[in-house]
Amino acid sequence: MLFKDQLQFVLQHMKKNKLRVTMTVLAAMIGCAFLIVLASIGFGIQQTMENEILNDEAITQIELWGDEILSEKDQEYIEGIDHVNVVLNKADISGMVKSTLEDREGESNASIVDMEAQQQLPSTLSEGRLPKEPNEIVVGYHYAQNLLNEEDIAAIEQKSQKAEQEGTYYDSSEEGYKGELLNKEVTLQFYDENTQEYMEPATFTIVGVLSRPSYEWFVDSKIMFSDSLLGEFPELITYPATTIYVDSIENVMPVLELLKEQNYQVYSQVEQLEELDMFFLIFKIGLIFIGTIAILIASIGIFNTMTMAVTERTREIGVLKAIGASPSLIQRLFLMESTFIGLLGTMLAVIVSYAVSFAANAILPYVVSFALSDEDLSSYEITFSLIPWSLVVIAGGISLAVAILSGLRPARNATKIEVIQALRQEL
Template structure:
């Protein structure tokens, strides 16, 4: 018999026992729906975790630390995790790394007219800011020719206030066109205190700066920072330390090292791997991907539990298919005997019963997937608020509760069909081994 004949005969046989077939199909449908919906909730939780992490950090960014580097002795080759120009050049060559820069920071006062704000100034290599993919509201990024140029985080313009007003009145400033003063003097712009003398007052320099860019909102640390050329910031820090009578201890002949650096990864799928490789090299690393990995473990555990619950339903459905096919053999003993007497191939008999079982699994799988898509839609719309409250106990606060990717739809139908075929294998083998004479005599 060809495939079309087998399929036609399967359909007729299933329709002859509509109630039993329907119950078996319902069992597969419920099992498939349970597995798909449970897994979709797990995918939704994972997506929720990713959204939360992205709201609080850049998954492309790895921050390197080596706060003990300034007290380390010996050559950089003998030290582990040293951040120097040489080691950063090596890191930049690692597979997946897009940009690397040493980082120097200082808290300084920025003045525009009578308004001031004190913010974290971050010194970086000028050419890397563009590679970090921070969008621009206005202006441009830093370039290598910039010396006294600043790029502002999105929140900085709103933080300017008048220190001489009674209520410290605030006013948003135009950081691109206005004249800017940068100084380490935290009292810049304030009224002199009564009785205060200039005898012990430190004379901090005031640096004329130019705002060249304003970043788009990142929902992360860049919103609160001001970026400038690292070489220029180091000069300002040295001059500030000289004015204060302090300076960093530098060992003669020792290579210049940094306490921090940024490593930007082009593909977030490489971030976790690079974090591990950098840790193996002795660096202290920090990245939002660390939090995401922990949250994904939680999501995978919950997903496994939910998938297991659905799997039990599919197992019960498989038993239902097996029972249906065994009962079908008992009822069709004469039919099987006649098929053998007229010369039907034993493999055709086995294929017939396997196809019937597979068809039950296929139909149940398709209906189960369609029901899953409907339930997923309802969970993401009508029932979203109710389910969100339940999932919030696991730290999931995303707007999407259930996600059913296309591959899951296909896998569910294939798996349900395979379950049907597997459940029908033993009955099919039994039918194939029945004696033709015994079958006819029993009838």
């Protein structure tokens, strides 16, 4: 029998039992859609968390810790590793640095950076240049906001109190120094850990301002010094660290593994990403397993429908066999019918799932914000539900396989119908 004729034969029968077939297709659709939507939550949360990590500029960086500054020999070895672009030595200065500009004061974290190496990296400045002299500095994007006078402090206190009464929070973004920072001279005082007091003030020139941080919530008011600062202030206590810049994300792990083999204390966020992948793989398998139960329940419907179809068509099967239809053809015709039900259910399920996923991502941020009486979550990039093609393929495959398996037994039963018994049946 030509495939076209087999298909026509099957469709003709499905049309005849429209209501029953429609209900079975709906059951298959609900089962499959449940599986897809449930698993999509896992994919959604994973993407949200991965984006959080990937958005961080530090994703292609490897942090190297040690108590002392990296030796030249070590530096040469690391720089010689394939895919390592830059080895940046830096050191965090112990204690806060006090800044004074006109009548304003502020406190910042500070670090010393190997400016020669920094120069080789893509610019992280929003304006200006990197320091060349010991008395030149680069400041964070929010440095100016951190410089407050008494009026600002009073205004912040007032606004904070008001916000507290309203149940919100004031981030002090409206206050601070509003003028141009570039080429401004500021007076800085380092904190002396030994005397527990601030050292004598020294004047520095701001030659650059760092770019805005990628996280909205991050307030960057740090100060970056050139490594020549230590010549001027040898008594400063610093905590050295080295950042290794790798050319691309996929080369981070091989470089990391190599450094670990050489007993370097290294860490990268990519490791976190890999751990996250493993966790979500197990999580998603769990969700798919739960979703599959829904499909199995739907399969009972398909089994019933196909069993009914075989029972109703016993005489017809008898006639077909009598005039020469092979048992394999009879089995194929019934399997095609159950497959078709599964296929229709799956296709509808994919459409419904995408609609539910889209609606969930559009509506849920507002619902969650409302429920938590929190700030508006819609500005955050939170994915509640994500349906990648791989999920559609997995869920579709499970749904179709279950539909075929459900139809297998009734189809086999159809082939076992005896012609003589079948032909004896009344219309």
